[in-house]
Amino acid sequence: MRHWLVLLLLTLAGPVLAQGDTSPIVRSSLEQNTAIPGQPLIYRISVLVPTWLPSPPVFPSFEVPNVAVRLPSRASGPISETIDGETWSGVSRSYRLYPMAAGRFEIPAGLVKVTYADPQTSQPVVVDVQTDAFEIIGQLPAGADTLSPFLAARTLTLDRTFDGVTDDLKAGDSLSISTSVGVTGVLPMFVPPVTPDEGISGLVFYPKEPVLEEGENRGVIEGKRSEEVTVMVENAGSYRISELSVSWYNLESGKVETSTVPAIEFDVAGVVPVNEAVSESFSARSLLAGMLVVMVVAVLFVFFIKAYGQPVLKWIKYRLKVYKLSEFHAYQTLKHSVRKRDYSGTLVAVSNWKDRIGRHCASLDMTSVDDTLFALGKSQFENTTNRSSKQEIAAWNSVLNSVSKLRRQADVEQRQRRRSSLKSLNPT
Secondary structure, three states, X not given: XXXXXXXXXXXXXXXXXXXXXXXXXXXXXXXXXXXXXOOOEEEEEEEEEOOOOOOOOEOOOOOEOOEEEEOOOOOEEEEEXXXXXXXXXXXXXXXXXXXXXXXXXXXXXXXXEEXXXXXXXXXXXXXXXXXXXXXXXXXXXXXXOOOOOOOEEOEEEEEEEEEOOOOOOEOOOEEEEEEEEEEEOOOHHHOOOOOOOOXXXXXXXXXXXXXXXXXXXXXXXXXXXXXXEEEEEOOOEEEEEOOEEEEEEEOOOOEEEEEEEOOEEEEXXXXXXOOOOOOOOOOHHHHHHHHXXXXXXXXXXXXXXXXXXXHHHHHHHHHHHHHHOOHHHHHHHXXXXXXXXXXXXXXXXXXXXXXXXXXXXXXOOOHHHHHHHHHHHHHHHOOHHHOOHHHHHHHHHHHHHHHHHHHHHHHHHHHHHHHHHHHHHOOO
């Protein structure tokens, strides 16, 4: 009888022990750990619970330097699995991990916050489950190690157009050149800058911030990088903006290909500035006299350096240091940043200028400068479809105008203070 009782207790305890562990199950999987830079690696996290999920799990974001993380369309979906004869339900989350360069990258452990219904009370229970750390590798394909910067895609289209008439250009006119690179099989963020910073005498280039468009077509990533630069013509003459080439690795053919757009050539009417070279035939006597003068000057220069070089050098360094700490230098730096359309540089330059001028005229009201900086920031970060180039130029000019106005006001105040001090020294 005792043996039958023990057997009965073990039979009843079996299902209890099998069903006793009702903690959520969190699994992770990586299909493969090596990819060409710019190509995705699929990483999945699956969460299973014995009951149901009152609220969706909170998955980690996996922010890692040199690794781009994206969620595909329908990244999360329901799953179910039979465990010990019971149906467990849950959610699976897929990630696309893009190595941005060649090398090894450590993906740290992530924390998954799971809220599920308690099997006994149906009350929500919150637990944190940690995933394992893992490594992914970015590896260049054979034959593509010479590409710099590296870009791999299924297809690539390169296009360059200009807005404006090139037949009737005059000094002071401008052209707007738009360049776009359309790609499939890679995110547009991997497309390198394509607008050249050409130093062409007589032309000034004002580039705008690039625009990236990203999408997905039947599971294939596609996108476009668009760049626009305004070219200001300063002088008359004939100009040529070089052809543009983009070399890339074709994922379909496994070969390096180059896409090219032709050069842009145009003429600007007007008088072409000419540097006239002054030619003079030197006789042997005049050449000898010139060499003698050079030698005398060289000897005097060496003597001067030996006698006064160190004091003069110290004086020059001191004056240069004083100049760099002056309000005028801060103002010139501000003008340079505005002309370059350097927003972050302009913010720093304005802050330095306010500090310098505030030492001499603490009573100046900087509200107008702050207002123009706010308007400039708004023009930089608002939706580009609602922003015109005229509004942006006006925002940049307003910063300089407000600063110039305060400088004139400060100059007037300093003159008035000098007059007052002179009157106190010479009472009438």
